[in-house]
Structures are given as structure tokens and as C-alpha cells.
Amino acid sequence: MSFTNKVVLITGGGSGIGAATAILFTREDAQVAIVGRTEEKLTKVAEECEKYGKRPLVIKADVSIDEELNTIIDKTVTQYGKLDILVNNAGITVLTKLLDADLVQNFDKIVKVNLRAIVSLSNKAAPHIINTKGSIINVSSILSTKVRGDQIIYGSLKAALDYFTRASALDLAPYGVRVNAVNPGYTKTNLLNFFGQEDIWERLIPRIPLGKCAEASEVGNMILYLASDKAKSVTGSTYVIDNGSMHK
Ligand SMILES: NC(=O)c1ccc[n+]([C@@H]2O[C@H](COP(=O)([O-])OP(=O)(O)OC[C@H]3O[C@@H](n4cnc5c(N)ncnc54)[C@H](OP(=O)(O)O)[C@@H]3O)[C@@H](O)[C@H]2O)c1
Known part of the structure; x- marks a missing residue:
């Protein structure tokens, strides 16, 4: 899968799935832009690339x-002259339940990152991606369909993201642009750092049919596949990678 002369923008590229994806695209000769709040993390990934x-x-x-959001597409296009692939990956979560006193505050915080930013970036990137006949990949989750009582906000927003993916795919199909999502299950990253438990990924293993969490690079490889010509007939799809967790 060569991405020579392809320009790829990845949000949340400073760690986890975004960092792994940035490295994989760079290895396949793409020109990559990575976005995040923490410069040190981004610099480390840039050095690795x-x-x-x-x-x-x-x-x-x-x-x-x-x-800050409004500068991201312009900065990428100014640097590289075009945009081929947008990976909407940045995401956050905390535990949320319907009776929480701070439920609405958490909704307002999470929706900005996990949905509003994706809507905005897709809207701003689409004209550039139409020019290059490129593609958009959204990083969703199995929690878009599998219900967990303590992820009421995160899961609801990922469900909305799946819908947004399918509707974007329909809107952009006439221009030859594909839009897809990857829906990971447990993947070893920093996402659950808020638990404050370093062994959180080991603790989750009994819940996972194949008895392991995915590596971030496995999700990255699925993103590369969806961005590549090998997936030229795939659009509006949501690709699960979860070690079987969806069914347990
Ligand atoms: N890990 C899993 O088990 C799993 C499962 C299903 C889906 N996912 C999805 O995978 C995606 C990537 O998460 P991850 O697991 O790789 O976790 P991660 O290591 O925590 O990565 C998330 C990245 O998003 C960035 N980010 C967060 N808030 C941001 C903001 N306001 N502006 C810009 N960047 C921001 C973070 O960098 P800064 O903090 O430096 O900004 C971080 O690099 C998310 O959409 C998540 O929902 C993960």
C-alpha cells in the first residue's frame, strides 16, 4: 500500500491510534500532518516518523x-498544497451515567471533541478532498452499537458518528470521495488513563473473547486499508476490530 504523494491529516496524532496511524502512513511514503493539544507528544511522534x-x-x-480548530485544514493545505485523506481520530471519554449530576457538563465537553470537531473538519476538508478524490476515515467505537451503562455520552456520540459517516458517504459519493469508519473495541492506548490504573488493559482481558486488547497499529492498518485503493468500492461502512467483544 503506497501513499506516495498523498497528504494525510490525522487528529489526535500524539498518542495511541493516531500516533500509530501517522507512523504507518509515513512508512508508506505519505506526507502527514498531526494534530493535538500537547506539543511534546506530537514532537515525539514526529521524531519517530x-x-x-x-x-x-x-x-x-x-x-x-x-x-484553533478553524486553522487546521488551512495549515495543512498551505504546507502541502492539497489534502487527500482526513483521519478524524481525536477522542475523549469519562464514565457517564444518566443520573450523574454533571451529565450535561460532560456531554458539552465530550461532544465538542468527539462529534462537533469532526463535523467541522469534514465540512472544511471536503472541498479539498473532492479536488483530490480522496477519502475520510472516522474513528468510531463498538460502543456506537454495544450499550454500556457507564458510557451513555461517549456511546451516543459514537452512534451519531456512525450515522454521520454513512450520510457523509452518500453526500460525497457523486464526487468520487469515500467516507468510512473504523469501530475498535479495547485497544491499548491512553484513552482510559482517567481511571488512574496502569494495568487497566490487563483487567479488561476477561471481558474479551480472544483474551487480548488490540494494538493501536492494528487499528492503524485498518485505517490505511480503508484509505487505499484496495478499498475503492468501500464507502459508508463501519469496520469493527474488537477481538470479539461486540458479542460478549
Ligand atoms: N483505545 C480504545 O480502546 C478505543 C476503543 C474504541 C475507540 N477508540 C477511539 O480511538 C480514538 C483515539 O483514541 P486512543 O484510544 O488512541 O486514545 P488516546 O491515546 O488518548 O488518543 C487520543 C488523542 O486525541 C487527542 N485529543 C484529545 N482531546 C483533544 C482535543 N481537544 N484537541 C486535539 N486533540 C485532542 C489527544 O492528545 P492531547 O491530549 O495531547 O490533545 C490524544 O493524542 C478516539 O476517537 C477513541 O474514541 C479507542
């Missing part, structure tokens, strides 16, 4: 703040 030939453009931006 550089070992494979190209240093990505680092964009320090908080996607929940409009003034």
Missing part, C-alpha cells in the same frame, strides 16, 4: 476551541 523518511507537520491545536 522521521526515522522512516519524512517529518510530519505538527499542528498544536485544541479541536474543541473554534479559533
Whole structure:
């Protein structure tokens, strides 16, 4: 899968799935831009990518703040002259239940990152991606369909993201642009750091049919597949990668 001359923008590229995806695209010769709030994390990923030939453009931006969000597409296109692939990956979560006193506050916080930023970036990126006949990949979750009582906000927003993916695919199909989602189950990243338990990923294993969490690079490889010509007939799809967790 070569991505020579392809420009790829990845939000949340400073760790986890976004970082792994940035490295994989760089290894396949793409020109990459990575977005996140923490410059040190982005710089580390940029250095890792550089070992494979190209240093990505680092964009320090908080996607929940409009003034910063609104610069991301322009910065990428100014640097590289075009945009082929948008990976909407940045995401956050905390435990949320319907009776929580701070439920609405958490909704307002999570929706900005997990849905509003994706709507905005897709809207701004679409004209550029139409020009290149490229593609958009959204990082959703199995929790878009599998219900967990303590992820009422995160799961609801991922469900909305799946719908947004399918509707975007329909809107952009006439222009030859594909839009898909990957829906991971438990994947070893920083996402659950809020638990404050370093062994959180080991603790989850009894819940997983194949008895392991996925590596971030496995999800990254699925993203590369969906962005590649090998998936040229795939659009509006949501690809599950979860070690069987959906069914347990
Ligand atoms: N890990 C899993 O088990 C799992 C399962 C299903 C789906 N997912 C999805 O996978 C995606 C990536 O998460 P991950 O698991 O790789 O976790 P992660 O390691 O925590 O990565 C999330 C990234 O998003 C960035 N980010 C968070 N808020 C941001 C903001 N306001 N503006 C810009 N960047 C922001 C973070 O960087 P900064 O903090 O530096 O900004 C971080 O690099 C998310 O959409 C998540 O919902 C993960």
C-alpha cells in the first residue's frame, strides 16, 4: 500500500491510534500532518516518523476551541498544497451515567471533541478532498452499537458518528470521495488513563473473547486499508476490530 504523494491529516496524532496511524502512513511514503493539544507528544511522534523518511507537520491545536480548530485544514493545505485523506481520530471519554449530576457538563465537553470537531473538519476538508478524490476515515467505537451503562455520552456520540459517516458517504459519493469508519473495541492506548490504573488493559482481558486488547497499529492498518485503493468500492461502512467483544 503506497501513499506516495498523498497528504494525510490525522487528529489526535500524539498518542495511541493516531500516533500509530501517522507512523504507518509515513512508512508508506505519505506526507502527514498531526494534530493535538500537547506539543511534546506530537514532537515525539514526529521524531519517530522521521526515522522512516519524512517529518510530519505538527499542528498544536485544541479541536474543541473554534479559533484553533478553524486553522487546521488551512495549515495543512498551505504546507502541502492539497489534502487527500482526513483521519478524524481525536477522542475523549469519562464514565457517564444518566443520573450523574454533571451529565450535561460532560456531554458539552465530550461532544465538542468527539462529534462537533469532526463535523467541522469534514465540512472544511471536503472541498479539498473532492479536488483530490480522496477519502475520510472516522474513528468510531463498538460502543456506537454495544450499550454500556457507564458510557451513555461517549456511546451516543459514537452512534451519531456512525450515522454521520454513512450520510457523509452518500453526500460525497457523486464526487468520487469515500467516507468510512473504523469501530475498535479495547485497544491499548491512553484513552482510559482517567481511571488512574496502569494495568487497566490487563483487567479488561476477561471481558474479551480472544483474551487480548488490540494494538493501536492494528487499528492503524485498518485505517490505511480503508484509505487505499484496495478499498475503492468501500464507502459508508463501519469496520469493527474488537477481538470479539461486540458479542460478549
Ligand atoms: N483505545 C480504545 O480502546 C478505543 C476503543 C474504541 C475507540 N477508540 C477511539 O480511538 C480514538 C483515539 O483514541 P486512543 O484510544 O488512541 O486514545 P488516546 O491515546 O488518548 O488518543 C487520543 C488523542 O486525541 C487527542 N485529543 C484529545 N482531546 C483533544 C482535543 N481537544 N484537541 C486535539 N486533540 C485532542 C489527544 O492528545 P492531547 O491530549 O495531547 O490533545 C490524544 O493524542 C478516539 O476517537 C477513541 O474514541 C479507542
